[in-house]
Amino acid sequence: ETGVTQSPTHLIKTRGQQVTLRCSSQSGHNTVSWYQQALGQGPQFIFQYYREEENGRGNFPPRFSGLQFPNYSSELNVNALELDDSALYLCAFRRRAEESPLHFGNGTRLTVT
Amino acid sequence: DAKTTQPPSMDCAEGRAANLPCNHSTISGNEYVYWYRQIHSQGPQYIIHGLKNNETNEMASLIITEDRKSSTLILPHATLRDTAVYYCIVSPRSNDYKLSFGAGTTVTVRA
Numbered sequence: 738e739t740g741v742t743q744s745p746t747h748l749i750k751t752r753g754q755q756v757t758l759r760c761s762s763q764s765g766h767n768t769v770s771w772y773q774q775a776l777g778q779g780p781q782f783i784f785q786y787y788r789e790e791e792n793g794r795g796n797f798p799p800r801f802s803g804l805q806f807p808n809y810s811s812e813l814n815v816n817a818l819e820l821d822d823s824a825l826y827l828c829a830f831r832r833r834a835e836e837s838p839l840h841f842g843n844g845t846r847l848t849v850t
Numbered sequence: 851d852a853k854t855t856q857p858p859s860m861d862c863a864e865g866r867a868a869n870l871p872c873n874h875s876t877i878s879g880n881e882y883v884y885w886y887r888q889i890h891s892q893g894p895q896y897i898i899h900g901l902k903n904n905e906t907n908e909m910a911s912l913i914i915t916e917d918r919k920s921s922t923l924i925l926p927h928a929t930l931r932d933t934a935v936y937y938c939i940v941s942p943r944s945n946d947y948k949l950s951f952g953a954g955t956t957v958t959v960r961a
Contacts, residue, residue: 739895768947770947772951778953779935779937780894780951782949782950785947785948793948795948827893831947838884838896839894839896840896841893843891843892843893
């Protein structure tokens with residue numbers, strides 16, 4: 738049990754639509770990272786938020802965006818969905834700043850049809 | 851970040867030690883070795899990490915060679931619940947929020 742909650746667990750959207758995925762941590766912390774995991778592959782880093790600002794980004798287009806709230810919960814937004822966006826989306830928190838490894842939630846499975 | 855090479859799959863017997871190898875021949879001096887695993891339908895779970903000394907915790911032991919070009923994760927008494935994909939990742943501590951997961955090793959523990 739990591740104490741990281743993601744919602745919803747599963748989601749089906751149509752190409753061109755927009756989606757918002759949510760993540761929260763029981764303990765709360767000022768750093769949250771988001772990852773995309775396509776079927777059969779390892780997770781790929783999307784971006785990280787620190788104190789409500791994006792401070793690191795992987796190789797993902799601007800239609801992937803995020804928010805972090807004062808209570809340290811976070812959202813991942815994806816606009817203009819494409820079929821290739823079908824994946825498991827994972828968020829991860831640290832328990833303490835720079836002193837602990839990432840703790841992941843169980844993800845949201847997004848299917849784009 | 852340096853890349854790692856892991857065998858795609860391995861089997862081990864329940865109750866026996868499982869030794870998972872990882873090659874990271876281009877590792878830099880400031881890069882740590884991290885191990886995560888992912889059980890089916892769950893998010894990755896942190897196991898252990900180290901820089902150059904061997905490390906042990908309640909889940910596993912990490913043995914890093916003296917030249918740091920390879921390492922071995924040891925699960926001392928594998929159980930069926932240890933069946934998972936195991937990822938070996940190298941990263942500087944400053945970048946360990948953006949881990950580069952490869953394909954990992956699919957470990958199947960058999961009764």
